[in-house]
Amino acid sequence: MGIKVAKFGGSSVADGIQLRKIEQIIKSDPDRRYIVVSAPGKRFDKDNKITDLLFMCKAQADHNIPYEQLFQVITDRYSAIAFTLGVQVDLESHYEEIRQKMSAGCSEDYIASRGEYLSAILVAAFLGFDFVDTKDLIVFDHKGRLLAEETNKRLSEELAKHEYAVIPGFYGSYADIGEIKVLSRGGSDVTGSLVARAVKAEIYENWTDVSGLLMADPRIIKDPMPIEYISYIELRELSYMGASVLHEEAVFPVRLANIPINIRNTNAPEDPGTIITTENTYNNNKVLSGIAGKKPFTVISIYKNMMNKEIGFVRRALAVLEDQEINFDHIPTGIDSLSVVIESKELEDKLDDVLASLEQSLRPDEITVTEDIAMIAVVGLGLARTIGVAARITAALADEGINIRMLNQGTNEINVIIGVEAPDFERAIRAIYNAFV
Ligand code: ASP
Numbered sequence: 436m437g438i439k440v441a442k443f444g445g446s447s448v449a450d451g452i453q454l455r456k457i458e459q460i461i462k463s464d465p466d467r468r469y470i471v472v473s474a475p476g477k478r479f480d481k482d483n484k485i486t487d488l489l490f491m492c493k494a495q496a497d498h499n500i501p502y503e504q505l506f507q508v509i510t511d512r513y514s515a516i517a518f519t520l521g522v523q524v525d526l527e528s529h530y531e532e533i534r535q536k537m538s539a540g541c542s543e544d545y546i547a548s549r550g551e552y553l554s555a556i557l558v559a560a561f562l563g564f565d566f567v568d569t570k571d572l573i574v575f576d577h578k579g580r581l582l583a584e585e586t587n588k589r590l591s592e593e594l595a596k597h598e599y600a601v602i603p604g605f606y607g608s609y610a611d612i613g614e615i616k617v618l619s620r621g622g623s624d625v626t627g628s629l630v631a632r633a634v635k636a637e638i639y640e641n642w643t644d645v646s647g648l649l650m651a652d653p654r655i656i657k658d659p660m661p662i663e664y665i666s667y668i669e670l671r672e673l674s675y676m677g678a679s680v681l682h683e684e685a686v687f688p689v690r691l692a693n694i695p696i697n698i699r700n701t702n703a704p705e706d707p708g709t710i711i712t713t714e715n716t717y718n719n720n721k722v723l724s725g726i727a728g729k730k731p732f733t734v735i736s737i738y739k740n741m742m743n744k745e746i747g748f749v750r751r752a753l754a755v756l757e758d759q760e761i762n763f764d765h766i767p768t769g770i771d772s773l774s775v776v777i778e779s780k781e782l783e784d785k786l787d788d789v790l791a792s793l794e795q796s797l798r799p800d801e802i803t804v805t806e807d808i809a810m811i812a813v814v815g816l817g818l819a820r821t822i823g824v825a826a827r828i829t830a831a832l833a834d835e836g837i838n839i840r841m842l843n844q845g846t847n848e849i850n851v852i853i854g855v856e857a858p859d860f861e862r863a864i865r866a867i868y869n870a871f872v
Contacts, residue, residue, distance in 0.1 A: 437637025439466045442627030445476020445484055446644040447701040448554055451519030454561060456701050461562060469594060469634055470601045471627040472558050474550025475512055485509055485550040493546045496537055513553050524560040529553060545615045551603035551623060559601035567593060567600040573607025573629060575616050582610055590633035602630055624685035632688040639689050639696045641681060646700040647709030648680055650725045651868050655861045660872055662709050662725060669724045669814050670711050672850050676727035676812040722817035722824060723871045726864055730809035730857045733782055736774040739799040743770050755792040759785050767843055808840060809860035811853045813867055819848035831870035837863050
């Protein structure tokens with residue numbers, strides 16, 4: 436059979452009880468050969484994640500505040516897990532090494548990476564697997580960009596030497612200086628994906644604390660339908676609009692290698708979870724894969740008579756945003772008008788400067804700013820082939836008395852984006868969900 440890579444997130448390695456569940460999962464399928472682990476996460480709502488505590492340690496050290504007690508809280512968590520499981524492993528020598536590096540003034544990335552490092556050492560000893568450090572296997576250039584091909588080569592060469600291994604998530608190192616570099620938060624998902632690509636896995640299992648993706652946010656829709664299959668491209672649309680189960684960058688390595696991702700629940704291993712794949716696996720009578728949304732957005736609308744004849748108008752408008760390093764999301768246009776939809780947090784205290792620069796560079800007749808807009812993405816590979824989707828959405832919103840501020844079908848025809856006023860956000864999602872599901 437093929438190789439399976441299983442990545443376990445923070446809640447799955449939070450304590451001894453969770454690790455016993457992992458043991459069951461791993462032992463029930465010998466194809467699960469490469470295990471990627473996060474640092475221990477929260478055991479209960481108000482608990483701390485080890486990674487957060489490690490960042491705090493470094494901040495305290497930098498401010499000359501004693502951090503020894505805090506570090507003790509961290510090491511106690513690992514020691515307690517080892518004790519509960521009866522694992523024979525010399526954690527003390529690792530703690531001592533970290534202490535020494537910290538007092539010598541180590542980097543923030545080094546200290547943050549120790550969460551996954553200790554976690555992998557412990558889990559490897561518990562499962563009786565090899566520990567394979569990623570420090571010199573996942574490599575970045577001096578600007579911190581992943582060297583994907585070099586990483587793939589190093590990982591596959593090293594992992595070929597180990598039949599069963601536990602691998603720490605979240606970090607690698609700069610190829611030139613060899614110093615540790617962490618990925619962005621939640622980056623163990625990316626490690627799992629890189630490992631899956633390197634060992635040519637049959638599947639990349641991402642074990643977390645939910646049974647896969649849901650068709651809508653359960654805080655808005657009561658008991659939304661689970662998503663059994665979804666394509667990478669749909670997932671990208673949904674996660675961009677706020678549905679998050681997986682680190683954004685985790686998709687690319689496996690997608691490249693055509694390896695499906697299976698989101699699974701460590702606490703309910705019998706649930707099939709969601710399979711994310713390149714194939715068009717949607718079933719024919721399902722138009723919609725999911726609904727997601729974000730708020731607040733700000734819409735800057737620019738009006739100018741004969742705008743459509745003015746060459747370079749859109750370029751100059753967007754150059755203003757580029758100069759201010761502002762990301763925009765959508766640019767709906769009319770004959771003599773152009774709107775730019777921007778996440779409000781992007782604008783923060785830059786709005787006045789942006790408006791002044793737009794005035795200067797475009798000499799428009801009018802500029803209006805609409806704040807507090809919510810954007811909703813209705814996503815599904817079935818949308819392209821189905822007549823009347825937009826009609827169903829607009830009818831559902833009209834029945835609810837919701838005013839549509841914007842409506843746009845994506846060029847790839849797998850999404851319809853709707854802008855509504857932020858207070859109508861939840862009601863709009865419910866109306867659309869009920870119209871389709
Ligand atoms: N431990 C890291 C974090 O909390 C990475 C991860 O868990 O994926 O962000």
